[in-house]
Amino acid sequence: MSKLIMNRRGLLKTGAAVGAGMAMPTILTAAGHAGYTNAPTGSTVTLGFNVPQTGAYADEGADELRAYELAVKHLNGQGDGGMMNTFSSKELKGNGILGKEVAFVTGDTQTKSDAARASAQSMIQKDGAVMITGGSSSGVAIAVQGLCQEAGVIFMAGLTHSNDTTGKDKKANGFRHFFNGYMSAAALAPVLAEMYGTDRTAYHLTADYTWGWTQQESIQAATEAKGWQTAANVLTPLTTTDFSSYVAPVLNSGADVLVLNHYGGNMINSLTSAVQFGLRDKMVNGKNFEIVVPLYSRLMARGAGENVKGIFGSTNWHWSLQDEGSKAFVKSFGEEYGFPPSQAAHTVYCQTLLYADACERAGTHNPCGVAEALEGFTFSGLGNGEVEYRAEDHQCFKDVLVVKGKENPTSEFDLLEVVQVTPRAQVEYAVDHPMFAGGALGACNAGG
């Protein structure tokens, strides 16, 4: 009998030993009680880079991570400084943030809200991150933004294009540099009306989550304002990989334009499906059948290959831009990794610099101080011309690029051409615009 007890006891001990065996050198940062969450006490300040490394948006996540690492290098005074040299604010000296060296931790969001929150939570509680940034899906970005608000750290949103991120789900601790669905639609609709006429009928395939919904709503409203009609809107799950059953009914619907409210791997698959069905060679209602992809990226264009030629869309930024900031960024990114950065890389690089700059200007890492420094901040030299962080919803307002798949690409990166730089005034909206109403920023939370 005693032997059995020994075994159980031994077993429990083994359980503990298994845990101890997996021990690894981990520095537990003191939580600190300097009045706000994770106040940096040592000689370093930790940032949390929370990006999808697996799942539909893994390509974007990988490129984001490259840009984050580059930004950290530049902030710590290594490399050529990139856009720090062209940035209109000159607070950043290459000596870290407020004299503290920038350290970072990374995590995998798996493009799932739960996993992303667990990952962000461990960055905050275990690694002592004072700012979380990342996300390649609006669902995830909104979930993590909510967490950061409750925990009392700043969230610098990465690639998130849903209206809701700075609309009904906006938070006082969350900031977005990237543009949104409304802006895409407002920039794209006039170009579409000009190219394809005003008597078109659109069929929408929409990724079934917050980004897809708001993107579709925006583009439908903007095109209908130009006289277009909407035949149908079909929601597709984010995890769909085979879109043939969604594409097949399009031709019989009487529509002559297919709008793909898809991003990343989804868009690559749905566009390929649509082209394989021969949609682009068809004539409907006496007009050429057209496909539109409201949110474009170079990574997607590369994935979809030949199929993107001549297809219109919008982006936040493109590496072929010729302003000083873009050139400096493309140069230092290219020297580091051997290819030009994507728009995802650009926006997260900007976000990291903007955060660091706001800390310098505020003279503190305290999220409330940083938020105050970011609100209403106007800057230039980061590749998008004059930009303003609007205080009321923490959304950046700037020019939007309308792009088209290049007919004769010269390299595997030269896939998109900029058709038009839509000025900021044309894509701006009121804070209480119906598509953005319903939420409240609330008060900034510094935790503590």
Add this chain to the structure above:
Amino acid sequence: MNLMKDRFLLIIFACVVLAAPLIFAPTGAAYPDLLQRFAIYGIFAIGFNILFGLTGYLSFGHAAFLGVGSYSAVWMFKLLSMNIVPALLLSIVVAGVFSLLIGYVSLRRSGIYFSILTLALAQMSYNLAYSVLTPLTNGETGLQLRLDDARVLDAAGDAGSLPSTNFFGLEMKEVFWNPTVFGYDLQFNWGYYVCAILLIASFWISIRIFRSPFGLMLRAVKTNQTRLNYTGISSRPYTLAAFVISGMFAGLAGGLLASMDPLAGAERMQWTVGGEVVLMVVLGGMGTLIGPILGAVFIKYFENIFSKINDGVLHGWFAIMPEWLDNAMVVIISPFVGKGWHLTLGALFMLVVIFLPGGLVDGAKRIGRVITGANRRAAKVGIE
């Protein structure tokens, strides 16, 4: 005697669980969020083990109950109160009713047909939550608290920020004691202790079920159901009861997940979550008392700690080596950590299933046998 032994086991278990913030400190896992997950998935696995470990019915659908529990809890936070008690009660009840429905349908078959039925029903629930029931579940974005929620029982709080979940005023996210022991910064958190006490209670319930005549009947179902039926006993009420009990455990776990972090997403209902709990139980040792909890801790540790090891961290480990060796080690190891954590977990799972069919508990027993055997031999030598 048996009772004494069980009490002893329970006391040891309780001590380990309550001291977890200290015990796990050297492993880097001792932060509230992960400890809470250990305890919550431990509860989930304990419940699953009552079905799978005792009756041998392999359900792939338990993620549905976890998800239903989470949604119920978040709705309770939105409508009624931020106190976790009503939320947890509703989670358990709703998951219980839901598992009664699913169990009633799927327990008409056994073996692989049962597994497929549960998988299908769970996948159906996932798709419902993901798209059709969007007003109730908020689809892919997940159900979240909002500033303008009703919360009829709560006094109006600070208008600018969301109230936090609490147990009669004890805030779940609050770290109530923050000492530094042996250079480790320990975080004792209310949320973890709520989870821990419920884990201990669940463990006790599990012991009672394992030792009861009801538990014996469940084992009989696993051993030879046909024979049981021939002796004139209908096994279905027993299996259904086990199914509902394990569903309620899953509901409690789901409710706790939402209590610790008030968000419920459809991915919590995906079949991968249901598969994960199967892995936990098999890895730890199915049909054993402690095994499922070990398995849960093991898998959650991998998911949260291993996935965080990036090249920078690896370079830090091998910094003392010459640079070429440092780089070579990082190249060799990096595919297995960070985003490659699934690979390591998969390999370990295969090794365990092949060489330790009884899971980690089996491994511990073997080691124990080697040690005690060696001791006995040593003692013998001493006598001679």
